[in-house]
Amino acid sequence: MLQKIYxxxxxxxxxxxxxGLAPLAHADVVIGVAGPHTGANxxxxxxxxxxxxxxxxxxxxxxxxxxEKIKLVKADDACEPKQAVAVANRLVDxxxxxxxxxxxxxxxxxxxxxxxxxxxxxxxxxxxxxxxVTERGLSGMFRMCGRDDQQGIVAxxxxxxxxxxxxxxxxxxxxxxxxxxxxxxxxxLNKRGVKEVLYEGLTRGEKDFNxxxxxxxxxxxxVVYFGGLHPEAGPLVRQMREQGLTATFISGDGIVTDEMVxxxxxxxxxxxxxxxxxxxxxxxPDGQAVIEKFRANGFEPEGxxxxxxASLQALAAGFNGAGENDxxxxxxxxxxxxxxTVMGKKEWDSKGDLKVSDYVMYExxxxxxxxxx
Amino acid sequence: MDGIFLQQLINGxxxxxxxxLIAIGYTMVYGIIGMINFAHGEVYMISAYLSAIALAxxxxxxxxxxxxxxxxxxxxxxxxxxxYGWVIERIAYKPLRxxxxxxxxxxxxxxxxxxxxxxxxSQGARQQGIPTLLDGSFRFAIGDGFVQLTYTKVxxxxxxxxxxxxxxxxxxxxxxxxxxxxxxxxxKMASILGINTDRVISYVFVIxxxxxALAGVLITMNxxxxxxxxxxxxxxxxxxxxxxxxxxxxxxxxxxxxxLGVAEAQFSGMVNTDYKDVFSFSLLVLILxxxxxxxxxxxxxxxx
Numbered sequence: 001m002l003q004k005i006y007x008x009x010x011x012x013x014x015x016x017x018x019x020g021l022a023p024l025a026h027a028d029v030v031i032g033v034a035g036p037h038t039g040a041n042x043x044x045x046x047x048x049x050x051x052x053x054x055x056x057x058x059x060x061x062x063x064x065x066x067x068e069k070i071k072l073v074k075a076d077d078a079c080e081p082k083q084a085v086a087v088a089n090r091l092v093d094x095x096x097x098x099x100x101x102x103x104x105x106x107x108x109x110x111x112x113x114x115x116x117x118x119x120x121x122x123x124x125x126x127x128x129x130x131x132x133v134t135e136r137g138l139s140g141m142f143r144m145c146g147r148d149d150q151q152g153i154v155a156x157x158x159x160x161x162x163x164x165x166x167x168x169x170x171x172x173x174x175x176x177x178x179x180x181x182x183x184x185x186x187x188x189l190n191k192r193g194v195k196e197v198l199y200e201g202l203t204r205g206e207k208d209f210n211x212x213x214x215x216x217x218x219x220x221x222x223v224v225y226f227g228g229l230h231p232e233a234g235p236l237v238r239q240m241r242e243q244g245l246t247a248t249f250i251s252g253d254g255i256v257t258d259e260m261v262x263x264x265x266x267x268x269x270x271x272x273x274x275x276x277x278x279x280x281x282x283x284x285p286d287g288q289a290v291i292e293k294f295r296a297n298g299f300e301p302e303g304x305x306x307x308x309x310a311s312l313q314a315l316a317a318g319f320n321g322a323g324e325n326d327x328x329x330x331x332x333x334x335x336x337x338x339x340x341t342v343m344g345k346k347e348w349d350s351k352g353d354l355k356v357s358d359y360v361m362y363e364x365x366x367x368x369x370x371x372x373x
Numbered sequence: 374m375d376g377i378f379l380q381q382l383i384n385g386x387x388x389x390x391x392x393x394l395i396a397i398g399y400t401m402v403y404g405i406i407g408m409i410n411f412a413h414g415e416v417y418m419i420s421a422y423l424s425a426i427a428l429a430x431x432x433x434x435x436x437x438x439x440x441x442x443x444x445x446x447x448x449x450x451x452x453x454x455x456x457y458g459w460v461i462e463r464i465a466y467k468p469l470r471x472x473x474x475x476x477x478x479x480x481x482x483x484x485x486x487x488x489x490x491x492x493x494x495s496q497g498a499r500q501q502g503i504p505t506l507l508d509g510s511f512r513f514a515i516g517d518g519f520v521q522l523t524y525t526k527v528x529x530x531x532x533x534x535x536x537x538x539x540x541x542x543x544x545x546x547x548x549x550x551x552x553x554x555x556x557x558x559x560x561k562m563a564s565i566l567g568i569n570t571d572r573v574i575s576y577v578f579v580i581x582x583x584x585x586a587l588a589g590v591l592i593t594m595n596x597x598x599x600x601x602x603x604x605x606x607x608x609x610x611x612x613x614x615x616x617x618x619x620x621x622x623x624x625x626x627x628x629x630x631x632x633l634g635v636a637e638a639q640f641s642g643m644v645n646t647d648y649k650d651v652f653s654f655s656l657l658v659l660i661l662x663x664x665x666x667x668x669x670x671x672x673x674x675x676x677x
Contacts, residue, residue: 040600042498174647200646205606207596210384211638212646218377218518231500235596243380244512244521262502265597 028068029325031056031315032075032091033308034102034112035127039078040205040231043257043303044104048126049074050299051308052101054290055342059312065319070312073097077108084108088115097121098327099319101311104304105229106130107176113141122327122334124315126307129253130180134352140331142348144311144341145278145304146357148177151252152184154359155225155276159185160192162361163248165223167197169216171236173228174201181252182227197221204232213239221247229254234263234270241269250274256303258368267368278343279358280372281306287342310341317341376518381642382635387526387595389634390533394588395611396618396626397540398458398581404557404621405577408474411481412461414608415488416582420454420589421599422496425503439507443528443590451586458582459575461488467571485604492601502598529591536587537627540580544623553577557621610653617657619670628668632656 033052037045056070064070073095077084084103091097092115100116100123103109109128113136116123122140125133129148134141159165168189172182179201186196197219202209213236216224224240224247226233233255240249249272256277264270282291287306294301301309317339318330338347347355362370395417402410427449428442436442465484469476510523544550555563556573564570592607593599610633618629633653641649666672 038493038498040500040602043500046499200641202646203606203650205602207592207598207603208384208388210388211381211641211649214377214380214384214638215642215646217380218642231598231600234500234502234598238597242510242521242523244510244519259500263500263598265502265505268505 028071029065030071030073030091030095030097031312032073032087032095032097032100032102034075034077034084034087034091034100034108035104036079036108037074037076039080041079041104041229043259044127045076047257047301047303047305048101048104048308050294051126051301051305051310052312054293055309055312055316058290058293059316065316065325066323068325070316075100075102077103077105077112079105079108081107081111084112085115088112092116092119092121098325099123099315099330101126101308101315103128105175105177106133106180109133110136110176113138116140120327122315122318122331124311126311127253127304128177130176131184132176132180138352140327140352142314142331142334142352143354144307144314144343144346145253145354146359147353148181148184148252149187150357151276151359152181152186153188154361155185155250155252156188156192158274158276158361159189159223159225159250160194163223165194165248167219167221167223168194169198169219169221169224169247170196171199171212171224171226171228172201173204173226173232175204175228177254178226178228180227181254182225185225185227202228202232202236204228206232207235208239209236210239210243212236213243213245216240216247217243217245221245223248223250226251227254230257230260230263234260234265237273238264238269248272248274250276253277256370258302260364261368267364267366270364270368271366273364274373275362275364275370276359277362278307279360280362281310281343283372284342284344286340286344290342306342310343310346313341314339314346376515376520377642378639379515380518380520381638383520383522383526385635385638386631387529387634388638389614389631390530390537391588391592391630392607392611392614392634393627393630394533394536394584394591395607396615396630397537397584397623399612399615400618400620400622400626401553401577401581403615404623405553405560405574406466406470406477408466408477409481409612410466410578410581411478411608412465412484412488413581413585414604414611415485415492416454416457416461416604417585417589417592417607417611418599418601418604419457419488419492420450420582420586421593421603422492422501423450423453423586424590424593425501425599428503428506442506443594447587447590450590451583454582454586454589455579458578458585461582462575462578467574470571489601489604496601498601500598500600503593505597506594525595529595532587532591536584540584541623543580549576613653613657616667617660619664619667622667622669622671625667625669632668 035045035048075087106128117138124142172179318334321333322329427446614629618625640652
C-alpha cells in the first residue's frame with residue numbers, strides 16, 4: 001500500500017508539469033479566465049481552466065458569440081489582490097477582453113472587478129462567495145455560486161440541528177473569503193443562541209497550528225468550524241487528529257478539491273470532515289453529456305469545474321441574447337432572462353446574485369472522496 | 374491546565390528546534406562574510422521537495438522499513454541540498470565578494486526568486502504531500518488533562534538536537550571548525566596563515582544548507598505537505614530567530630529558534646493566535662533595544 005502511494009508520487013514528481021497554454025485556434029473575441037493558476041490554490045485554477053476550455057470548445061462548435069469564435073486567455077492572480085489588479089488591467093488593455101470568467105479568491109475578485117467595471121466589461125465569477133463581490137453596485141459583476149451569508153446559515157443550522165453542538169470553535173484565515181464565511185456562520189449561530197467558545201484567526205501560508213489545536217482542546221470543543229482554504233485546512237485537521245482531538249471539523253467551499261487529502265497527509269485524517277457546497281453539479285441531469293466529455297479526457301469535473309463551464313455558458317448566452325458582443329447589453333440581458341446551463345436553469349437578480357442558492361452539506365469518507373449528505 | 378501548558382511547551386519546542394536548524398544557515402553565513410543569505414529559506418524549500426523525491430525513489434526500489442527509509446532520505450537530501458548551497462554561493466555570491474555590501478544582498482533576493490520559480494516550473498504549482506511515515510503517539514495523563522506526543526515529534530526533537538550537537542562538535546573540535554572560526558575572526562589574517570578562505574566560505578554554505586536539509590526532512594515528515602512558496606514564511610521566522618539569538622553566534626541561533634517557537638506557542642495558547650507574530654516581533658524589538666547584539670551575540674567592535 002505504502003509502496004503504491006510512493007510509486008504514484010514518484011511518477012507525479014518525475015513527470016514535470018508540462019501543462020502549458022493550450023493554443024486555441026485563431027479567434028475573434030477574447031474572454032479571460034482569471035484565477036489562481038499558480039500558487040498554493042492552483043488546483044482551483046486548473047478546475048476553472050478545464051471547465052472554461054471545454055465550454056469554449058462546445059460554444060464555438062455551436063456557432064460562437066454572434067458568429068465570432070471565443071478565444072480564452074489565462075490570467076493568473078495567484079490569489080493575491082495586487083496581482084489580480086495587474087492581470088485585470090492586462091486583460092482589459094492588452095488582450096481587449098470583453099468578458100471574464102473569474103476570479104476565485106474573493107479578495108482578488110473584489111479589486112479586479114473595479115477594473116472591469118471601469119472598462120465596461122462583464123465578469124462572472126464561478127466561485128467567489130463573499131457578499132461584497134456583488135454588493136458594490138457594479139452593473140457587470142455576476143456570480144455562478146451562492147453567497148457566504150447563505151452558506152453560513154446552512155452551516156450554522158447544521159451545527160445546531162444535526163450535530164447538536166454545545167461548544168463550537170470558529171476559526172478563519174484572516175482573508176476576505178475565510179473571515180467573511182466564518183463571520184456569517186458565527187452570526188447564524190449567535191442568532192440561534194449558541195455562543196462560540198473560541199474565535200480566532202490563523203495565518204495563511206503557515207503549516208504549524210499545534211498551539212491553536214491545543215487551545216481548542218483546552219476549550220473542550222465538540223465542533224470546529226474553519227473559514228478558509230485547503231492549504232491551511234489540511235494541516236489543521238491533521239494536527240487536530242494527531243493531538244487526539246475528535247471534534248467534528250466543518251469548513252466551506254474553500255476545500256472542495258482532492259488536494260485537501262494531500263495537504264492533510266492522507267484520507268485517514270480527512271475522514272468525517274464536513275463542508276458546505278452547492279448541490280453536486282455532477283448529479284444534475286442537464287450536464288451528463290458534458291461530464292462524460294470531461295471524463296473521456298481523463299479529468300474528473302470536481303469542485304468548480306462545472307461552475308466555470310456554466311459561467312462561460314452564461315456569458316455566451318448573454319452576448320447571443322443581446323444580439324451583439326456588447327458587454328453592457330449582455331449584462332442587461334442576463335438580469336432579465338434565465339439561462340439553461342450545464343448546472344440547470346439559472347436566474348440572476350439585479351445585483352448579479354443567483355436567485356436561488358442551493359448549499360448542502362457534504363462529508364469526506366475514508367477513501368478521501370466527498371459525498372453529498 | 375498543566376496538561377495544556379506542557380502540550381504548548383512541546384508544540385513550541387518542536388517548532389522552535391526546526392527554526393533553530395534553519396537559523397544556523399543565516400547566522401553562519403553572516404558570521405563569515407557579513408551578509409544575509411535571503412535565498413536560505415528557498416534552500417529549505419528545495420530540501421522538502423528533495424526529501425519527497427528521495428522517499429518516492431526509495432519506496433520505488435522496494436525499501437519499506439522506517440529506519441532505512443528515513444536514513445536514506447536524510448543522506449540523499451543533505452547531500453543534494455549541500456550541492457545546492459555550494460552552487461548558490463559560487464554563482465550568486467562569490468563573484469561579488471569584493472564589491473559593495475549591498476550587491477550580494479540584491480543578488481540573494483534574486484537567487485531566492487529564481488529558486489522559487491525554478492521549483493514552480495519544474496515541479497508544478499500544486500500542493501505536494503507525502504503519506505504519514507510514522508504513525509501513532511504517546512499519551513500521558515496529567516492532572517485532569519493529557520499530553521499527546523506523536524512519534525514523529527519525538528523523532529524531530531531527537532534529530533534536531535543531535536544535528537545541533539554534531540554541528541557544535543564540528544565547529545569546536547575539528548580542523549574544519551577551527552578554519553571556520555579563524556576565517557570568521559579575521560579573513561585576511563586567516564588567509565595569510567595559509568587557510569584557503571574561499572573554500573572555507575563554500576564549506577559554510579554547504580553546512581548551512583545541510584542543516585536546512587535536516588529541517589526540511591523533519592518538517593516534511595511532521596506536516597506532510599509543502600509547496601514552492603513554503604520557504605518564505607519559515608525563512609523569515611528563522612532569520613528572526615538568528616537575530617534574536619545574536620546573528621553570527623551559533624548557540625544564539627539555536628537558542629533564538631527555541632525561544633521564538635515557545636513564545637509563539639505559549640502566546641497563541643494563552644492570549645490570541647491572531648497576534649502571535651505581533652508578539653514575537655515585539656519581543657525581538659524589545660530584546661534588540663536592550664541588547665542590540667542579540668542574546669548571545671558579541672558587540673560589534675569598530676575596526677580602524
